[in-house]
Amino acid sequence: MKHAAIAVAIAVVVVGGLVFYFGFYATGGNLNVMVKDPLPAGWSAVYVNITSISIHNSTAQSSHGYTRSFSPAIEVNLANAVNSEQFLTSLKLPAGHYQMVRLTVASAYGVYNGKTYEISVLNGSVDMPGQFTISNMQTTTIVLDFDSAAAIHGSPMTGFTMTPNVSLIVQ
Numbered sequence: 001m002k003h004a005a006i007a008v009a010i011a012v013v014v015v016g017g018l019v020f021y022f023g024f025y026a027t028g029g030n031l032n033v034m035v036k037d038p039l040p041a042g043w044s045a046v047y048v049n050i051t052s053i054s055i056h057n058s059t060a061q062s063s064h065g066y067t068r069s070f071s072p073a074i075e076v077n078l079a080n081a082v083n084s085e086q087f088l089t090s091l092k093l094p095a096g097h098y099q100m101v102r103l104t105v106a107s108a109y110g111v112y113n114g115k116t117y118e119i120s121v122l123n124g125s126v127d128m129p130g131q132f133t134i135s136n137m138q139t140t141t142i143v144l145d146f147d148s149a150a151a152i153h154g155s156p157m158t159g160f161t162m163t164p165n166v167s168l169i170v171q
Helices: 003-029
Strands: 027-036 044-059 066-067 074-077 085-094 097-110 114-122 126-135 140-146 152-155 159-162 164-168
Touching: 027 097, 044 085, 044 159, 074 085, 085 097, 085 152, 097 159, 126 164
Parallel strands: 027 140, 114 159
Antiparallel strands: 027 085, 044 066, 044 074, 044 097, 097 114, 097 126, 140 164, 152 159
16 A cells, blocks of 8 residues: 555656646747847947847737746847847747747947947837747747947937847847
8 A cells, every 4th residue: 555655656746747847848949039239330338228028929819929028127238249149038938930029128328439428218119020930849049130330329419319220130
């Protein structure tokens, strides 16, 4: 009787572990998010404060299909993404087809010709269309390709503004 109870307990643990593994880990995949940016002339650093990344799942049944990522915000120096892509975050997402990434930039500042300046963000929300699939237990990588040269306007005399200009590259 004692051996039977132990065998049942072991079976429950093994089956429970398999159900947990295949029910949680195997039902989705990872999305690695990278950034890159060729900085505009005169800028040695541009820091952007990214408050969220929302991923639209066209096969989702609820929440209008958007999955929101990370908290707190992530500050990225785009100067680190000039010559190579910089890792931003990795997200666990449900398996499915995705078609849009929404990036929200709350604030920015940078170093222009050796001096630090605040950069006023005029419209920090950017929708980037792009088709990709998240498969069970697989990793997909996307690159947020910033174009600071097109996004930052102004001068030290008038001040700097930014309307983020970002495109999506699916690798």
